[in-house]
Amino acid sequence: MVSRAGAATPLLIGALAWGCIPDSHPLPGNGSALFLLDDKPIYAADMLDDNGLPVLPRQLPYEKDIQLFLTSANAPDYGAYVDVLVSPPQSLDLLATDDTCEQLPGAFRCTAAEDGYTNFMIRSESDWSGTAQLSLVGRQTNETASLTINPAGLPATASNFELIIEGIEGSRIPASYTPLACALEAGEDQTPFDKWPEGDIRVRRAEVRATAPTDTPSIIKNAPVIIQTLHAEAFVTLDELCRPPHDSRIRLQFDAQGLSPSFFFCFSDLGGSLSLSATSWQKSTQVNLSVALEPRLLRVVTTDASLEMGQFQVEVGTVSAFLSPIEQVSMTVDVRSSDPTVLQVDTAYLTLPLSGQEPIRVTPLKPGTATIEVTPQLFSSPQCDSDEITVIEP
Numbered sequence: 001m002v003s004r005a006g007a008a009t010p011l012l013i014g015a016l017a018w019g020c021i022p023d024s025h026p027l028p029g030n031g032s033a034l035f036l037l038d039d040k041p042i043y044a045a046d047m048l049d050d051n052g053l054p055v056l057p058r059q060l061p062y063e064k065d066i067q068l069f070l071t072s073a074n075a076p077d078y079g080a081y082v083d084v085l086v087s088p089p090q091s092l093d094l095l096a097t098d099d100t101c102e103q104l105p106g107a108f109r110c111t112a113a114e115d116g117y118t119n120f121m122i123r124s125e126s127d128w129s130g131t132a133q134l135s136l137v138g139r140q141t142n143e144t145a146s147l148t149i150n151p152a153g154l155p156a157t158a159s160n161f162e163l164i165i166e167g168i169e170g171s172r173i174p175a176s177y178t179p180l181a182c183a184l185e186a187g188e189d190q191t192p193f194d195k196w197p198e199g200d201i202r203v204r205r206a207e208v209r210a211t212a213p214t215d216t217p218s219i220i221k222n223a224p225v226i227i228q229t230l231h232a233e234a235f236v237t238l239d240e241l242c243r244p245p246h247d248s249r250i251r252l253q254f255d256a257q258g259l260s261p262s263f264f265f266c267f268s269d270l271g272g273s274l275s276l277s278a279t280s281w282q283k284s285t286q287v288n289l290s291v292a293l294e295p296r297l298l299r300v301v302t303t304d305a306s307l308e309m310g311q312f313q314v315e316v317g318t319v320s321a322f323l324s325p326i327e328q329v330s331m332t333v334d335v336r337s338s339d340p341t342v343l344q345v346d347t348a349y350l351t352l353p354l355s356g357q358e359p360i361r362v363t364p365l366k367p368g369t370a371t372i373e374v375t376p377q378l379f380s381s382p383q384c385d386s387d388e389i390t391v392i393e394p
Contacts, residue, residue, distance in 0.1 A: 023079050024079050024081060024111060025080060026082075027072070027077060027080040027081065027112075028072050030073075031070065031071060031080060032070070032072075032143070033068055033082055033136055033139060033143045034069045034143070035066060035067075035068060035134055035144070035145035036066070036068070036069060037064060037065075037066045037067070037147070039148075040061075040064075040216070041147075041148035041149065042063060042064055042124055042147070042149055043058075043059045043060070043061065043062050043149070043150050043151075043152050043219070044062070044124050044126065044127050044129040044150065044152055045058055045062070045124060045125065045127045045152065046058065046059065046127065046153070046224040046251075047127070047224075047251070048126070048127060053125065054124075054125060054126075057222045057253070058152070059152050059153075059219060059221070059222045059223045059224070059253075060219065061218075061219075062123060062124045063121055063122060063123035064122050064123075065097065065119065065120075065121055066120055066121065066122055066145075067117050067118065067119055068082065068110050068117070068118040069116050069117055070082065070110075070112040070116050070118065071116055075116075076112060076115055076116025076117075077112050078113070078116070079111060079112060080112045081109050081112070082109070082136045082137070082139065083107040083108060083109050083136065083137040083138075084108045084109075084110060084120070084134060084135075084136060085108075085134070085135045085136065085137055086132060086133070086134060087132065087133040087135065088132070090126050090128050091124070091126070091130065091132035091149060092122045092123065092125075092147070092149070093122070093123045093124075093125045094108040094120060094121075094122060095120060095121040095122070095123055096120055096121075097120055097121050098119050100112070100113050100117070100118040100119050100120075101118055101119065107137070108120075127151075127152075128149065129150055129151040130148075130149060131146055131148055131149075132146070132149055133145070133146055133147075134146075134147065150281070151281050152281065153223055153224055153225070153279075153281025153282070153283070154210055154212075154219075154220065154225075154254075154280040154281055154282065154283045155213065155219075155282050155283075156282040156283070157215075158210050158211060158213055158220070158280075158282075158283055159210070159211045159213075160209065160210060160211040161208070161210045161280070161283040161284075161285055162208065162209050162285060163208055163276065163277070163285050163286075164207050164208070164209060165204050165205075165206040165265065165276070165287060165289075166204055166205045166206065167204045168204065168289065171287075171289055171290060172289065172290045172291075172292065173202060173204070173267055173271070173289055173290070173291040173292060174292050175292045175293065175294045175295060175331070175376070176200075176202050176294065177294075177295065177376045177381075177382060178200045179197040179200035179269070179294065180295055180296060180297070180298055180382050181296065181297050181298070182298055182299075182300065182383075183297055183299045183300070183384075184299075184300060184301065184302070184384075184386070184387060185299075185301055191325065192324055192325065193269070193296045193297075193324050193325070195233075195268040195269045195270050196242070196266075196268055196269075197269065198243075201242040201266050202267040202291075202294065203240060203241075203242050203265070203266050203267070204264065204267075205240070205262055205263075205264055206227075206262070206263055206264065207259060207260050207261070207263070208254075208259075208260040208278045209258055210254060210258045210280070211258055212258055220254050220256065220258045221254065221255060222253045222254065223253065223281075224251055224252070224253055224280060225251070225253070225254060225260055225279070225280040226249060226251055226279045227249070227251075227252065227260075227276075227277070228248060228249045228276070228277050228278075228279070229248050229249075229265065229275075229276055230248075230274065230275040230276070230277060231273075231274030231275065233268040233270050233271060233272050233274060233291065234265055234266065234268070234274050234276065234291070235247055235248055235265075236248065236249070236263060236264070236265055236266075236276075237263065237264050237266060238250070238261070238263055239264065240264055242264065242266035246266075250263060254280075268294075269293065269294035269296060269323065270323075271290075271291035271292050271293045271294065273288070273289070273290050273291075274288075275288050275289075276289065293323055293329050294323075295321045295322065295323060295376075296322060296324065297321065297322040297325070298319070298320075298321050298322075298333070298374060298376075298384045299318075299319065299322065299357075300319055300360075300372065300384045300385070300386050301317055301318050301319075301386075302316060302317045302386045302387035302389065303315065303316060303317050303318065305387050305390065306389070306392065307343075307364040307389060307390070307391050307392070308364065308391070308392055308393070309364050309365070309366065309367065309392070310394050311363070312363050313346050313363055314362060314363070314364070315360065316360055316361070316362050316372065316386070316389055317359070317360040317372060317386050317387075318357035318358060318359055318360065319335075319350060319357065319358050319360060319374055320352055320353075320356070320357045321352045328352075328353070328354050328355055329352075330351065331351075331376065331377075332350070332351045332352070332376075332377040333349060333350050333352060333374050333377055334348060334349050334374070334375050334376070334377050334378070334379075335347065335348060335349060335350055335360060335372060335373070335374055336372070336373045336375075337362065337370050337371075337372060337373070338370045338371045338385070339368060339369075339370040340365075341365060341366060341368070342364070342365060342366055342367075342368035342370040342391055343362045343365065343370040344362060344364075344365055345360070345362050345372065346360075346361035346362060346363070347361075349377055360372055360386070362389075365391070366391065367391050367392055367393055368391055369388050369391070370388075370389055371385045371386050371387070371388055371389065372385065372389070373386075
């Protein structure tokens with residue numbers, strides 16, 4: 001008897017366990033399937049790697065929990081199953097989150113739990129955006145759900161979208177005169193100047209700022225923003241020294257506070273009127289700038305190095321400025337005497353012409369020696385000095 005009882009016990013346990021498994025069956029045609037999900041959009045990937053997978057980190061949310069409620073005769077249909085389809089197929093991936101759904105060969109199947117619910121997740125794993133449709137194989141057309149997948153970036157409801165550029169005087173980038181060289185005589189070297197002088201390129205730090213929508217504040221973190229220069233005489237980079245490559249476009253991401261990493265705009269010596277822009281899906285802004293030419297050579301030529309007292313406003317030299325060895329540029333320079341008691345300059349500043357030379361005139365006051373000092377207006381350097389000029393008694 002004991003041995004029979006012992007043998008019977010496992011059979012009884014097995015029978016009880018089998019009784020806990022529902023009769024898995026297709027949801028009847030007169031049954032009902034209802035998708036349960038909110039109407040908030042998710043975001044597509046902004047960039048894909050070489051394997052076609054999203055580059056991380058990426059903007060949230062890019063996935064969403066979904067429920068299906070399966071009923072027959074107005075009651076939960078325990079064990080009923082349906083196969084879920086996504087259209088277009090590349091728009092979303094279907095993922096099981098518990099044992100009510102599973103990926104089978106050629107089908108994603110969801111089976112109702114005792115309460116009639118099934119649970120799964122949808123995830124955007126591509127850069128496809130638009131309206132995706134969830135439906136059920138062989139079921140009624142009204143048993144569907146739609147889901148919006150936004151392109152990566154900020155929607156129109158984001159605010160305070162700004163491109164902030166430091167060191168701008170109004171809408172102007174002035175010359176820095178850092179690469180300006182001096183020459184004391186007419187030169188014969190016709191080698192063109194590099195418009196991107198290494199170590200002396202004009203550069204401005206910048207960043208993009210934005211405020212997230214009040215109803216979805218989390219979407220701003222990792223949202224991409226594209227910064228672009230729309231002119232050949234400017235480029236954008238993460239390198240403060242403006243070393244190559246000279247890219248016209250970079251991609252950055254906002255942090256949780258809506259601030260991009262700092263980046264840099266670099267401007268050539270040729271300057272010009274140009275536009276700089278920032279774009280993040282439905283948000284965009286543009287900054288228009290006037291970038292001054294950057295003179296590269298200031299030529300101070302002494303034409304008379306010996307003067308007699310008693311002369312008045314004598315021409316002792318000329319000044320001209322160059323953008324290249326043969327292309328002159330207009331600029332304003334300050335003119336001083338190294339010893340105003342010996343030489344008095346005729347004017348404190350000169351506006352240099354686009355062609356020819358501007359004369360320097362002085363009045364000798366007493367015997368001695370002095371030089372004429374020429375600098376860009378309101379700058380103390382670089383300073384270009386004339387040859388030494390001697391004043392003698394008549």
